[in-house]
Amino acid sequence: MSGHLGDLSSDQLQALNELKAHVGTEYPTDEATLLRFLRARSFKVEAAKKQYINQCKWRKENDVDNILNQPPPLDKEMMAIISLGYHKHDRDGRPVYVELTGKIDANKLMELPLSEIMKRHIWHNEKQLRRAEELSKQFGKNIETTTQIHDMTGLNFSHRKCLSIFKHVSKIDQDVYPERVGRVIFVNVPWLFPLLWKIASPLLDPNTREKFVVLGGNEIHKLLDYVEPENLPEIFGGVCKCPGGCMHIVPGHLDSKSADSHGLIQTNIKAGKSLLQEIHCTKGETVYWHYIAASTDIKFRVLWQPEKASQPESIIPLEHVTLESAEGHFAATANGKLIIEFDNSTSTWLSKGIKYRINVDHGS
Template sequence: MELDTKYDHYDYPTTAPVAKPGHPGHLTDAQQAQVHQLRMMLESEGYTKRLDTLTLLRFLRARKFDVNLSKKMFVDCEKWRKTILYAGQPLKIDGRTIDLDEEISEWDQDGSFKRKVSKWYPQYYHKTDKDGRPVYIEQLGKIDLGAMKNEGIEYEHMLTNLAVEYEKMADPRLPACSRKAGHLLETSCTIMDFNGVGFSNARQVFGYIQEASGMSQNYYPERLGRMYLINTNWLFTGVWRMVRPLLDPVTVEKIHVLGGNYQKDLLAQIPAENLPKEFGGSCQCEGGCPLSNAGPWCDAEFAKPAWWEKKGGDAIENTPTEIGTGEGAAATTGTTAPEGAEATVPAPAIA
């Protein structure tokens, strides 16, 4: 895999552990050329952020290496990052429109939001599975949007928090896990606990899942490693039977619906000492696992500052190329591109 010195500033392993075509370190000549083509097309429109090889490969894999479709997905994602949408409208908190790149370093600095939300909707990263991936846990049956609203937590806060957590999984969590594992890790192991989900709260639970799934699918491609759906009941099973045929077979293969007899499956993938006791493991973090944030990303041996934590001379700023004139240039400079401006350099055709 060829790296680009302008954009590829990795300080962790960059080769995937399994030699699957299209995955880092296992590219064909044609796939390598498609990375260059996609980057050139995006540069020609003025984009300068997130043009590193690993990111572009995730978008290419998500669109079966169709460069034009990958470009559209990337551009749509960049637009969304500048103005997160909710119900088709710009998401606002306290009257301000959310720009994700600016929000990451400012969001919940004192941890007060997480402590409040954990009472009504525990959702947290906790240590790693046997493959070294971060484990993410959500307890959906405890969702109480009404109670959260009484504490000043609106739906907009929940979606912003979700986006920020996706960003923090990408950096610093996955890089720290990759350093510890000695190879590249790009995905998570997720546990979705449906204990307590019934007729009374099914609507708000599935409504939130729909929003979260849309965010993951559209803007964070190739991040799902394994997903375990536990304590599912007949209500969910009926929904799953309808939804499953609509999903990509590759995605379906990663999802395991386990019902109430899940402990053996979870322990086959997650070490007992890393799995919270309430799910069949032996971990009992001081202060509770949901608030511990335990994992390699908190270990000084493997943790390094994330890109959004770097300031001044430590931050890497990529500048637009001379040919950058499209929407990406407008996003970078905060100005509007000239009307009718188009890319001036054609992308090479890939046979």
């Protein structure tokens, strides 16, 4: 049983009735709300009761019920940093929020006071829930979750510092907005995304992580599996053209030049030569690489040589590169040396251009 209204097992129904009796008239609410807290706590009544009552007290102390009567905090500052939009609904009727997350200026964001950023996030949550209520009336069914779409084009290492904000946001969402995530979709994820996700994902409840969808640059069309074309902005592969624009766009955020090429080392490999990069690793470290080749005549391979081994072993066999941006990673299970090779040895006369970047995550 899903634990939603109309789909309850006998044990889940009993837990709901117990929780209703516990909260009584002091903290009245509807059954759908109580079920959200029960699902968040695996239908453990005491844990759900504690979380629900704490949430009620928090809302009262922070006057959250009236927060939408005021403009969103830091609106001028945020609108200069973040391209975003509250845009229609997905195929399940959930309100959709879209954002060009990879284009956010992390340095400017980190200059803003955390307390005001959190107030703005609360305002954002309440706006989405207000939209969910309106869509519930429109479609004649209970809609209590939301959908987010984050375009990660432009993601870079400066965004790592924003993980401190993500930590606070994820905590408040799990403490006082449980079971509100319907789906979070990342699109155009670059080579760096797995590294940052490795750090961020443990901050999320396992049930919440299951609602995250990751789409690469050539998979953006899959958004149409979740949102109808007429409800999806053109920049996300849809056909919607709202009067005045589907979302707020910060000037420069839609520049055609991809930030994926920023920070790459550019070099030419002479005819008959190879470019070797040796990275000494300790156990637990992960090496990430990203390259853009000007010609498919260049070959690429990755070798791994553990500290005690006499010869390296092949991780990626020697093969021709692609013209598109390519990336990969390797996690060291022991101390050793990773060898990344770009091979132009088959060329007799011509040098070949390559752009590449190699980063090591030390696991901290």
